[in-house]
Amino acid sequence: MNILVKLKVSKQIGTGHFRRMFNLSLFLKEFNFIFLISTDDKKNKLFQNINVIFIEDETHFRNTLLKLEFNLLIFDLLHYEKDYIKSIKLLTKMPIICFHEYNDYSDYADLIINYNVLDKTITDKLFGYEYIIFSDNIEKYKSIKKEDYIFVSFGGSDPSGLTQKFVSLIASKMSHLKFKIHIGDFNDLLCLKAFNNIEYIIKPENLFEYMSKANLAISAAGNMMYELIYMSVPSIIIAHNEHQMSFAKNAELLGYVEFLGLFKDLNFDLLKQKIDSFYNLKEIKIKDTIDNNGKKRICKVLMDLINK
Template sequence: MKVLVYANGSSSMGIGHIMRTLAISRELKKRNALITYITDKSDESSINLIKSYGFRVVQIDSILKFLSENNVKKYDVGIVDSYDIEENSILKFYNICKKVVYIDDLMKFKNYNIDILINTSIEALNKNYIGKSKKLLGPKYAILRDEFKDLEYKKLNSKVKNILITLGGGDIDNITKEIIDILLVNYKNMKLNIVLGNSYKYKEFMLENYKYDNVNFYMNVKNMKDLMIENDIAISAGGNTLYELCVCGISTFAVIIADNQKQFVKEIHKKTGMFFIDLTKDSFKSLKNTFSNDLDKFLKNFTLRNQISKEMSKLVDGLGCEKIVGEIIELFK
């Protein structure tokens, strides 16, 4: 099977589209698929990341121009993960692909008439997608790396000793610092493990000013699963990392720092009871007391944390990529 993947990544737009297509591509590679990436807006770092997994990368000036100039179906499947593609544009991938798979977040098309539509967000289960596409929706199809497969549920410690903090590169107001300050004052005996993303702009400041024995910073983490399961709880931004924490059964306090995280986090809260704070309208300073009180309740109530952990682990099984690839293969039967 020959597979074309269209996705872009850069320091300004992030690498989320690249990372989730890589997870699917690696699963396809196990089934002997030949993968080619086409990119028109990626920086050198993102291109090198794709190549590091052994995939061929073709750089072009414009995907729409490329599609209009090519009319031979060279590929069995095209996988498209891009916010820049419009409803009329997605159908142009049929110029070069026999089947088309589209990964969606925004639900901006009126009709979805490709072969497979994927939206792994939990709120996708409440959306009314129109069109003939086979619809793979919700956390059942969560796109996670191989390291999150086949994990055994880990029983929680009754007392919290290790806390993971991971707010990502989108933490433009340095909420990471605010949370660390609260923890250092009120929970001096706890070990803090903080993940600093590549695009996090306060990295040098944090490394220079938080040299404490119980504060550890992690960058370029190769196996996030191993780091996650070493911790008793997590304080995390409201992105796809929450699905990774679900698989690991790590009871989590979510921090909503972007509008596109709000509904996602609230839906997970409904299913699991997960704690969260919404910073899209109010500053952390104005909600500091609320956060501190909720965090104290969260840390001290083992029964509550245990219940949240179990519900989170039920939500995602880590086998989403296998299910997606299975559906792609079914297209040719």
């Protein structure tokens, strides 16, 4: 059976949508996943070893849909234009699943998933942390021994340019602390200045290892925030944009993270203070709110759709 996945991966959007769908494809090994990707970096190593068709524009995408045989179509997009899914439904009778970050939902989707929304009064959509898609590799790092450093990452592309600002205004000024700073696959920063207390992590084989061993993490409010929570890493969160801000506020209300606000309003002096006061905290004990069964729950509903 074929599952088509439509994605956009770019320096502005980042890599989180792709990683989420890639993790789902590894879990559903009995299906043939075909990734239909719009990107500004076709040669990126992120796309190696997957079945991918690079999409040039919307016409190309629709023509590709008409040519391929498939059993399910998944969209994982940052934004959905009004009536977009309705127009796709005119092209195919196959079921459609839409992953969302905003509330731009369509009644024409057969299933809607947004695990950032915690509203349990809505029952016709899959909302809540129980539908988070983690990599199975994360299980190896839940109870790993901590080391004396701070892990920093602002996502696969860092659209706000926070990495460079953090190095110049924070990490380079706090020489008493060791920082391991992740440079994502779609981040162009390759010539950051060297400092004795900073190690740059560029396209590592195993990012979870660096994340899990940290005494403290500083991160954006994307998928990595949930991974840090799951691995019990105390985290200070900075949002790239308004919708990430709502995700971070939810996590802070549950006591999982310390949220410092939007990057454009960031008080770097306050961030320094938070790092110094937060660094020696004992690890946060995760409650039962987040587990690693999201893929299983989604798979059950997905199979019901296919077998209708």
